[in-house]
Amino acid sequence: MTHRPFHHGNLRAVLLDQAEQTLREGGIDALSLRELARKAGVSHGAPRSHFVDRRSLLDALAERGFNRLADEVEA
Known part of the structure; x- marks a missing residue:
């Protein structure tokens, strides 16, 4: 098994972006930290640091959604 290097500058943001996409496409049951890690190209334990x-x-x-909503309301 070859380990892929981590190339993301901000893993937390990458995981949140991928989680949003997963929820849109597959719903709550499709959301898995292990699968998000695989898609991000990091070890399955890496998301646990966030x-x-x-x-x-x-x-x-x-929280991210509420912040977006607040920004939109303010604008």
Whole structure:
């Protein structure tokens, strides 16, 4: 097995972007930290440095969404 190097400048943002896409395409049941890590080209444990579990990832997605909404309302 060949390990791919990590090339993302901000893994947290990459994981959140991929999680949003996964939710749109496959719904909540398709969301997996391990699968997000695979898509990002990092070890399956790498997302744990940013999200303890799937619940914390969902919390971060909700926060991101509320921040976007606040920005839109302010604009």
